[in-house]
Amino acid sequence: MEHIVIIGNGIAGVTAARHIRKLSNKKITIISAEAGHFFSRTALMYVYMGHMRWRDIEPYESWFWEKNRLELKREYVETVDTNNKILHFKGGGSLSYDKLIIASGSVTNTFGWEGLELNGVQGLVTKQDLEKLEKNAPNNKECPRAVIVGGGLIGVEMAEMLRTRDIEATMLVREEGFWSNVLPKHDAEMISKHILSHGVDLRHNEELNKILGDGKGNVRAIVTKDGEEIPCCVVGITTGVKPQISFLKNSKIETDKGILVNRKLETNIEGVYAIGDCAQQRETIGNRPPVEAVWYTGRMMGETLAQTICGKPFEYNPGNWFNSAKFFDIEYQTYGWVFSESKLKDYEKQFHWKCASDLRCVTISYNKNSNEFLGINTFGIRMKHEVFDKWLNEKRSVGYVIENLKQANFDPEFYKKYEAEIQSIFFNQPVNV
Amino acid sequence: MSTVQRNMSLTGEPPKTINTQQKLASAIGLIGLSVLFLALLNVNFPNKTLWLTASLIMIGGGTIWFSTAAYLNKHEGIKNDGVYFKSLTSKGFWAWVLGIILTLFYVVLYWFPQYLGLVKNGENKGIVALFDPLSKLLNGGPASQWFVYGTLYTLAILAFGIKFILKYRHNKYEKLRTYSVMFFQLGFAFLIPELMLRLNSESFSLPYYDLKNIWPLNYYNFEQYRVDQFISAGDIGLALLIFGIVSIFVITPILTYKYGKRWYCSWVCGCGGLAETAGDAFRHLSDKRQIAWKVERWVIHSVLVFVVLMTTAVVHSYLGDDSSKYWLTKDVFLISVAVILTAVFAGTFIFKKEELQKDARYGAIGYFVIIISLIGFHYFSGKTLFLFEAETLRKSYGFLIGAVFSGVIGVGFYPIFGSRVWCRFGCPMAAILGFQQRLFSRFRITTNGGQCISCGNCSTYCEMGIDVRAYAQKGENIVRSSCVGCGICSAVCPRGVLKLENGPLEKRIDSNEVLLGNDVDLMNYVNK
Numbered sequence: 001m002e003h004i005v006i007i008g009n010g011i012a013g014v015t016a017a018r019h020i021r022k023l024s025n026k027k028i029t030i031i032s033a034e035a036g037h038f039f040s041r042t043a044l045m046y047v048y049m050g051h052m053r054w055r056d057i058e059p060y061e062s063w064f065w066e067k068n069r070l071e072l073k074r075e076y077v078e079t080v081d082t083n084n085k086i087l088h089f090k091g092g093g094s095l096s097y098d099k100l101i102i103a104s105g106s107v108t109n110t111f112g113w114e115g116l117e118l119n120g121v122q123g124l125v126t127k128q129d130l131e132k133l134e135k136n137a138p139n140n141k142e143c144p145r146a147v148i149v150g151g152g153l154i155g156v157e158m159a160e161m162l163r164t165r166d167i168e169a170t171m172l173v174r175e176e177g178f179w180s181n182v183l184p185k186h187d188a189e190m191i192s193k194h195i196l197s198h199g200v201d202l203r204h205n206e207e208l209n210k211i212l213g214d215g216k217g218n219v220r221a222i223v224t225k226d227g228e229e230i231p232c233c234v235v236g237i238t239t240g241v242k243p244q245i246s247f248l249k250n251s252k253i254e255t256d257k258g259i260l261v262n263r264k265l266e267t268n269i270e271g272v273y274a275i276g277d278c279a280q281q282r283e284t285i286g287n288r289p290p291v292e293a294v295w296y297t298g299r300m301m302g303e304t305l306a307q308t309i310c311g312k313p314f315e316y317n318p319g320n321w322f323n324s325a326k327f328f329d330i331e332y333q334t335y336g337w338v339f340s341e342s343k344l345k346d347y348e349k350q351f352h353w354k355c356a357s358d359l360r361c362v363t364i365s366y367n368k369n370s371n372e373f374l375g376i377n378t379f380g381i382r383m384k385h386e387v388f389d390k391w392l393n394e395k396r397s398v399g400y401v402i403e404n405l406k407q408a409n410f411d412p413e414f415y416k417k418y419e420a421e422i423q424s425i426f427f428n429q430p431v432n433v
Numbered sequence: 434m435s436t437v438q439r440n441m442s443l444t445g446e447p448p449k450t451i452n453t454q455q456k457l458a459s460a461i462g463l464i465g466l467s468v469l470f471l472a473l474l475n476v477n478f479p480n481k482t483l484w485l486t487a488s489l490i491m492i493g494g495g496t497i498w499f500s501t502a503a504y505l506n507k508h509e510g511i512k513n514d515g516v517y518f519k520s521l522t523s524k525g526f527w528a529w530v531l532g533i534i535l536t537l538f539y540v541v542l543y544w545f546p547q548y549l550g551l552v553k554n555g556e557n558k559g560i561v562a563l564f565d566p567l568s569k570l571l572n573g574g575p576a577s578q579w580f581v582y583g584t585l586y587t588l589a590i591l592a593f594g595i596k597f598i599l600k601y602r603h604n605k606y607e608k609l610r611t612y613s614v615m616f617f618q619l620g621f622a623f624l625i626p627e628l629m630l631r632l633n634s635e636s637f638s639l640p641y642y643d644l645k646n647i648w649p650l651n652y653y654n655f656e657q658y659r660v661d662q663f664i665s666a667g668d669i670g671l672a673l674l675i676f677g678i679v680s681i682f683v684i685t686p687i688l689t690y691k692y693g694k695r696w697y698c699s700w701v702c703g704c705g706g707l708a709e710t711a712g713d714a715f716r717h718l719s720d721k722r723q724i725a726w727k728v729e730r731w732v733i734h735s736v737l738v739f740v741v742l743m744t745t746a747v748v749h750s751y752l753g754d755d756s757s758k759y760w761l762t763k764d765v766f767l768i769s770v771a772v773i774l775t776a777v778f779a780g781t782f783i784f785k786k787e788e789l790q791k792d793a794r795y796g797a798i799g800y801f802v803i804i805i806s807l808i809g810f811h812y813f814s815g816k817t818l819f820l821f822e823a824e825t826l827r828k829s830y831g832f833l834i835g836a837v838f839s840g841v842i843g844v845g846f847y848p849i850f851g852s853r854v855w856c857r858f859g860c861p862m863a864a865i866l867g868f869q870q871r872l873f874s875r876f877r878i879t880t881n882g883g884q885c886i887s888c889g890n891c892s893t894y895c896e897m898g899i900d901v902r903a904y905a906q907k908g909e910n911i912v913r914s915s916c917v918g919c920g921i922c923s924a925v926c927p928r929g930v931l932k933l934e935n936g937p938l939e940k941r942i943d944s945n946e947v948l949l950g951n952d953v954d955l956m957n958y959v960n961k
Contacts, residue, residue, distance in 0.1 A: 011887070043888035050515035052717075052893050059887045059902055061722060164514040198508065295886050324884050326927040329510030329603070333884070333929060382929035385882025410881055410932055412923055414605040 003027045004309065005087065005097035007077055011295055012276025013103030014038045015302025016309075021068050023310040028069065029095065031087070033076035035127045037062065041105075042295055044130045045157045049164045077104075080251040082269045099271045099309060102248075102259055103302070106241035106277040106293050115211025120219035121235045124154050133161070136234045140166045143233040147171075147222050149208045150239035151178045156191075156327050158236045159200045170201040170230055172208055178327075184340055184363050186352045187377055191327050193358065198328050211235055241293050243278040256280055258291045263315040265305050273309075275301035285318060287337050294323060320392040321375070322385060330359060335388035336375025338365040348374065351398070351429075353422045355380065362422060366398035373401045381418060382410035402426045454502035462495025472563040473549065482566040489584070493592040500596035509603035511925050513717075513894070521848065522714050528848035536845030543836045546578035572630035583623055586707065590618045593710035600713070606920045606933075610699055614706035621645045622703045639666050642673060645701050647680045649740040650862035652830060657751040686869055692935055693876025694866035695918025702862075704855060705917060707844065708896065712852025716921065719851030719898035726898065729858050729915065731796065736834055737864040738800045742807070743826045745770050750823035764812070771808050774801065785872045788942075834859060853896040857915060867914030875935040876918065877942075878911040880904065884930045891922035891931060905930055912942055 004020060006013040009032040017028050043057040065072055076090040080100070088094045108123025110116055122132045137143040146162050148155050151173035162169045175181060177188030178195060195202050207225040214220040221231040243258035254260045254268040258280030265273045276298035281290045300318055307314040324333040339348060349368035354361040360380030366373050373396050376388065387408040391401055405419045451459070468478075468488035478484040504512065521527040541548050550559020557565055561576050564584060568576035594615040601607035622643045629639055640659045648654045654677050663670035688696045698705045708716075719725075745767070752763045778801045781789070789797070843855025856863050870876060878901070885908070891901035897915045901922045904911045911931075923931040 040887040040889060042886040043890075046888065046890065049513075050518040051513040052889055053517055056889045056893045059889065059906060063723075296883060299883070322882075322884070324928040329508050331927070331929045382881070382932070385884055389882065410929065412604065412606045412920060412932060413934075414609055416605070 001025070001027045002098045003029065003096070004099050004101065005095060006030045006101040006103055007087075008032060008103035008105055008276070008278075009035070009038045009072070010041060010103060010105045010276060010298065011038075012105075012298035012302045013101065015299045016101055016103065016275060016306050017070050017302075018068070019303055019306030020309055021070065023306060026310075027071075029071045029073055029097075031073045031075055031077060031095075033074060033090075036072065036074060037065070039127070041125070044124065044127070045161050048130060048133060048161045077247050080248060080253065080272075082252050082272060085271070100273070101305065101309075102253075102267075102272065102274040102278060103276045103298070104244045104247070104278045107244045108237050109240040109242040110237055111239065113208055113210055115213060115219070115222075116237075118211055118213045118219045118235075119217055120233055121211060121237065123237045123241075124158050125241060133158075133234070137162060137165070137167055140168075143167055145170065145230075145232045146234035146236060147208075147230055147232045148236040148238055149222075150237065151175070151202075152238055152240060153179075153325050154241075155236070155238035156195060158238055159195065160198070160328055162234075163198055163200065168199075168201065170203065170232070171195070172206040172224065173202065173204050174207050176204050178202065180340055181342060182340055183377065184338060184350055184352070186354065187361060187363055187379065188340075190354065190358060190361055190379065191330065191332075194328055194330055208235075241277065243280065243291060245278055263317070264308055264313060265301060265316050273305055275305050281316075285316075286321075288318070288321065296322065320389050322388075330379050331382065332377070332379050333383055333385075334375065334377045335383070335385065336365070336373070336392050338363055338375040338377045351402075351426055353418075353425055355418060360418065362418075364398060364401065371397045371399065373398045376401075383408045384410045399427075452502060455499050458495045458498035458502060460495075461491050462499065465489070465491025465493075465495060469560055469563070472560040475550070475559050478563060481563050485563050485567060488563075489588060493588055496592035497595050500599050503596075504599040504602070512600060513925070516714075516717060522717075524718065524849060532846055532848045535847065536841055539836075539840040539845050542578055542582055543840060549578050549581065551578050568627075571624070571627040574630070580627075586703070587618050587623045589711045590703075590706045591615055593713065594706075597710050597713050601924065604920070604924050607924060610920070611709065613700045614702075614709060617645055617701045618703055618706050637666055638662050639670060639673065643703070644673075644676070646703070647685060647697075647862060648677065649737070649744065649865065650702070650704070650860060651677075652740055652744065652835065652861070653827075655744055655748050656827070657747070660751075685866065686873075689866050689869040690874055693874050693916070693918050693933075694863070694870045695876065695916075695933070697866055698856065698863060698917035699919045704839065704843070704860065705853075708847075708852040708856060709919060712844075712847050712896070715847045715852045716896040717851070717893050718849065719853060719857065719896055721892050721895070721898050721900050723900075726900075727792075729898070730793070732858045733860070733864045733867075733915075734796060734800070736838075736859055737861040738804065739830060739834070740861040741774075742804065743823075743830045745808075746821070746823035746826050767808055767812060771805060774804060781872065788872060834861075851896060851898070853898075853917070856917065857897050863915070863917075870916070871912060871914035874912075875938060875941075876912075876916075877934060877936065878904075878916065878922065879932050879934050879936075880908050880910060881928075881930045881932070883908055884928050886928055888927060890925040890927060894921050894925045896921070901931065910942055 004026050006017055006028065009030045013030060017030055020026060020028060037058045038060060039054070039058045043052070046052045047054055047057060073095070075093070077087050078090045079088045081088065084096070085098065085100070086094050086096045087100075106125065108125050115121065120136050122136065123129055124133065137146060145168040148158050148169060148171045151171060155171060156178070159169045159171055177183070177185060178192040180188035183191065192202060192204070209223045209225050209227070211219060212221045212223065212229070219233060219235055221229050222235055223229050245255050245259055248255055248259065252269060253272060258278050259267055259274035260282050261267055261274050261279050262282055265275055265279065267274055277291070277293040279291070279301065281288075284290055297318060301316055304314050304316045320336055322333070322335045324331070326332065338350065339345060347367050347369055348365055351364045351366070352361065362379070362381065363377040364373070365375045373391060375392075376383070384407075402423055405422060406417070409417065409419065411417075465488045468484055468491075472478065517523045519525070521531065546561075548559075550557050550561040552558055556562070557575055561578055561581055564576035564581045567584065568574060568580045594611050597611050598608050622645065626641050626643050630641065633639060640662045643651070653659065660674065663674040685697070699709060749763055749766060752761060752766055753759060754763055756762050756765070778797065781797070786794070838859040839855045842850075843859065846854060885902070885905040887902055887906045889902050891905060892899070892903070895901050896919060897917055899911070899913050899916060901911060918933055920933055923933060
């Protein structure tokens with residue numbers, strides 16, 4: 001029986017395992033040093049916030065693995081010997097495979113600041129990070145203040161977590177608005193205001209210079225680029241993630257930022273594949289970056305690779321881009337491409353609508369020459385994935401999309417609808433001749 | 434994994450969970466409650482009207498003030514912060530204290546009302562006497578233990594209803610639903626039946642009737658004394674009796690077809706009303722494991738079978754044999770019951786067989802054979818219907834299901850098993866509506882394409898213990914017979930993935946395991 005070994009039990013690895021099991025009878029082993037069972041990484045915050053227990057963020061009960069004959073192994077892979085198809089573990093021992101799937105995910109990305117090794121400096125990517133935070137910031141007596149460096153999705157999650165325990169949080173963001181390398185200015189401004197309204201000390205145009213210790217190995221304060229010293233017990237590093245590939249250093253698997261793969265998710269070694277956060281596409285796919293650390297792309301790669309491994313070779317061909325998140329109380333969904341000012345394409349034009357409450361807004365991007373609809377950012381209004389996927393495939397015009405916006409609404413029953421307002425503003429815009 | 438692990442706290446503790454205002458509010462509520470407690474200990478209050486009013490206002494007002502202090506100083510949005518750190522809401526010490534007090538209260542209420550001060554054929558004492566003025570105001574007579582219970586029950590739904598509305602004030606569905614539950618409890622369950630009692634005289638008598646309480650939840654509705662009262666009360670009584678029957682066979686199926694069982698379970702029903710309001714703080718405690726689901730299906734359907742047998746036996750016991758006196762004789766009744774059951778059974782198997790799971794099919798066949806053979810056995814041999822006396826069956830049902838299950842376990846154990854234990858495992862009405870919802874309704878919870886991140890908020894906060902995530906992460910619509918349509922899964926979803934909808938029956942269950950986002954070829958391949 002062919003033995004498939006998967007390194008990593010995140011969404012990519014587990015999706016691949018589940019689909020391989022559905023399609024075949026192969027022997028499957030999943031290796032992870034991080035946790036016994038698969039859990040939802042994006043839900044780590046809810047455990048700290050007391051919304052859920054650890055086992056509530058595990059999507060499958062423990063009998064699931066046995067029933068589906070998915071063997072779980074808690075080991076840390078030290079080296080991969082592709083010549084003999086053997087994995088060597090840190091704790092000794094080894095395991096041979098017929099096909100290897102690397103889904104090792106990512107680690108916190110840092111930028112060589114002084115003081116990174118101090119206790120209290122941490123990211124929020126792994127189960128161990130969560131345990132660290134629980135230890136570093138149990139309450140506002142032991143940790144009155146924390147500094148979060150970087151304003152991405154993890155940064156705002158960390159701020160929300162700390163605020164539920166009344167811990168002061170200062171957030172340093174390099175740009176003028178929150179996440180404004182991704183969000184257009186209007187959207188970023190609204191979210192910035194919302195974050196501030198939750199008592200987060202959000203500072204724009206501010207960067208970390210160095211982290212200061214107390215002489216006993218713990219964090220005491222940070223110093224910003226402007227020279228200000230901010231006392232704190234925890235420094236959350238949320239300046240993004242990078243592929244976790246250090247264990248491949250001495251292997252023959254070709255890497256760059258991540259593990260280089262072709263469209264079939266194959267590495268340079270036959271029978272070795274990489275999926276999820278750790279994979280890097282050799283050729284870019286549309287507007288997508290070569291490394292995409294997103295839940296949904298990890299899942300899709302897992303689905304695709306399972307087909308290839310079970311004898312139906314498929315290319316990873318993700319459809320229209322989509323993503324979602326939640327910033328405190330504001331839900332965010334995006335379909336297609338809406339670029340920030342710095343990345344704006346020369347053909348791209350954006351229509352922006354904002355609700356009087358300052359809690360909802362919609363930004364629609366379109367081609368100013370052909371009027372083709374390119375993408376939408378929606379905050380505080382839920383929209384249907386299926387409908388936008390269809391409209392993007394059909395290359396609908398922006399006028400059509402706005403006229404039919406009602407069809408895409410996914411808000412709960414009895415909610416106030418904003419389509420009429422959006423339509424009237426869009427169709428009453430002065431026409432540029 | 435161990436089942437006692439509560440959170441990841443190593444050294445952690447939550448911040449102070451109640452502020453000064455909340456402390457004051459708690460004090461006021463507890464003072465109000467202590468008046469009731471003193472009355473229970475037979476302290477005789479001089480001006481009962483005054484003391485009762487003060488007590489009820491303090492309990493209600495304290496609860497409402499507590500809630501405003503908890504929610505109004507925060508942003509609108511989901512607020513489950515620290516739920517699993519608080520003793521009361523995570524099966525800790527205070528949860529057990531509350532659970533035991535509630536359970537004891539139910540035991541006394543059902544079986545030892547004399548300890549509450551109920552005196553038959555005389556002046557009430559204790560807490561029941563304290564409620565006499567209110568009872569006299571509403572129905573003209575002295576209070577009973579049920580009047581005391583009804584008043585406190587209504588107060589709980591109103592006060593905690595306001596708490597629920599404040600907590601979910603960003604969500605219009607939740608607000609409207611709660612207004613509805615509060616309205617039906619105050620009007621239909623409490624005021625209307627009390628005021629109806631006023632109409633009764635020596636020549637005219639209607640049974641105490643909560644119009645929204647439908648058989649089989651209202652399992653005593655077709656007992657002899659009630660039917661006699663209905664019939665002797667002339668046109669009004671007959672109209673009520675007919676309404677009771679029409680509710681079962683016409684109104685309920687139509688509404689459930691259109692909106693799912695939520696129109697009843699989370700918009701109208703009193704049991705559901707208490708669970709949604711007073712029980713909201715415990716909703717996450719329901720057991721989500723698959724084993725619980727398996728147990729649930731067998732238990733709830735067994736209760737349904739029990740209630741059908743019991744009602745048939747009771748009605749049968751007081752009908753006559755002589756068709757010349759009245760058309761509805763014992764035989765006609767039994768034959769009609771058999772015909773109706775056979776029609777439902779056959780209809781399901783002919784049109785919906787593929788939607789039933791294997792164990793559901795076996796169960797249905799088993800129970801159907803038992804009921805029909807009992808009826809046949811009786812019909813041909815003339816033995817006691819169902820081998821038991823009708824009265825014995827009725828008493829056991831009333832004790833086991835009506836009292837122990839719905840009260841003692843259903844409410845008393847809120848802090849331990851979650852808020853909807855009764856609705857989930859015991860309610861025969863929920864079983865019937867669930868059957869209709871699963872097989873014939875336009876209701877479903879839709880999933881928004883491939884946007885689920887498997888975070889588990891939906892499953893955790895499902896009071897009915899449905900593993901919503903299991904469906905959502907596959908992009909599958911959710912059609913479960915137990916879903917009461919409370920809408921909380923949709924509310925707590927951080928990615929806005931879930932929505933309650935009434936839609937066409939085609940494509941209601943849309944399950945293919947490949948989600949939106951991947952290329953079309955792969956989807957076509959998998960869908961083949």
